[in-house]
Amino acid sequence: MKKHLFAVLFLLAAALLWWLSLAPRRHQMAVAEGKKPQVVASGYVPYTLAKQIAGDLAQVSMLLPANAEPHSFEPTPGALIAVKNADLFVYVSDRIEPWAKDVLASAGEQTAVVQAAQYAAASDDPHVWMDFDNTQKIARAIAFALIQKDPSNRAAYGANLKAFEKELAELKEAYQKGLVSCRSRQVVHVGHLAFGNLTKNYNLSLSALAGSSHDGENSVRRVAELIEFIKKNQIQTIFTEETLSPRLSAAVAEETGAQVLPLYTVEHVSKDDFDRGVTYGELMRRNLESLQRGLECQA
Numbered sequence: 157m158k159k160h161l162f163a164v165l166f167l168l169a170a171a172l173l174w175w176l177s178l179a180p181r182r183h184q185m186a187v188a189e190g191k192k193p194q195v196v197a198s199g200y201v202p203y204t205l206a207k208q209i210a211g212d213l214a215q216v217s218m219l220l221p222a223n224a225e226p227h228s229f230e231p232t233p234g235a236l237i238a239v240k241n242a243d244l245f246v247y248v249s250d251r252i253e254p255w256a257k258d259v260l261a262s263a264g265e266q267t268a269v270v271q272a273a274q275y276a277a278a279s280d281d282p283h284v285w286m287d288f289d290n291t292q293k294i295a296r297a298i299a300f301a302l303i304q305k306d307p308s309n310r311a312a313y314g315a316n317l318k319a320f321e322k323e324l325a326e327l328k329e330a331y332q333k334g335l336v337s338c339r340s341r342q343v344v345h346v347g348h349l350a351f352g353n354l355t356k357n358y359n360l361s362l363s364a365l366a367g368s369s370h371d372g373e374n375s376v377r378r379v380a381e382l383i384e385f386i387k388k389n390q391i392q393t394i395f396t397e398e399t400l401s402p403r404l405s406a407a408v409a410e411e412t413g414a415q416v417l418p419l420y421t422v423e424h425v426s427k428d429d430f431d432r433g434v435t436y437g438e439l440m441r442r443n444l445e446s447l448q449r450g451l452e453c454q455a
């Protein structure tokens with residue numbers, strides 16, 4: 157008799173475990189019918205990619221204020237609440253956003269999370285979106301997460317992803333062709349090390365002022381070394397980061413006679429570009445133009 161009871165209890169427990177394994181966890185569940193998924197992005201890269209894939213089908217917001225520095229941002233209580241209420245939170249990585257773990261801790265039960273860097277190839281440079289193959293994989297991951305949250309609009313997300321993948325393929329080809337024959341292959345960037353993946357992919361050399369975060373000290377010595385390098389190698393053009401103080405690149409330009417051209421990291425944009433909803437593709441086309449002009453490449 158006792159044996160039977162054990163057998164029945166065992167079967168019941170097994171059935172319960174099976175049923176639990178079938179029940180989707182809340183963060184995997186779709187949003188209610190007729191409700192737009194609430195997508196919260198850490199900074200501009202996940203923001204612009206999510207917008208590109210979602211169009212008007214989701215409500216996409218960004219934690220980092222436009223023009224703010226992404227690596228040393230401190231999340232506000234409002235940011236924690238936004239992530240708590242989000243259906244989807246997209247960020248790059250703990251290396252790019254060391255503050256992401258603080259907001260992740262407040263994610264709601266329904267919040268699905270996409271960590272973009274997880275889909276990128278391993279690299280010393282955490283600015284993984286500066287490689288078009290990585291960006292394609294990240295866009296796919298965002299599209300997949302959106303479809304899980306909003307399966308009735310699967311076709312629209314799929315079409316937007318396809319259009320973006322076509323744009324990425326065109327960009328990749330334009331970079332490959334446009335940076336083949338250049339008078340110089342030396343990119344001197346008066347900014348932080350955000351272009352390691354890009355320069356590596358197109359066989360360009362990179363010297364930057366600071367490391368892969370913005371808070372690396374721009375020591376007087378490092379600036380002096382860079383000026384020395386520019387003079388010694390007769391560099392005609394230096395590249396600057398829009399959101400960095402223009403005074404520094406202006407000073408280096410004055411000292412060396414080099415012209416200054418912009419490069420866009422995409423991870424933060426000016427207020428104007430933000431308000432206009434500048435896209436990843438547009439910023440990367442501007443970067444190609446600057447590189448071709450500055451390095452004197454034959455188109």
Ligand SMILES: [Zn+2]
Pocket residue numbers: 227283348350368369370421423
């Ligand atoms: Zn950066």
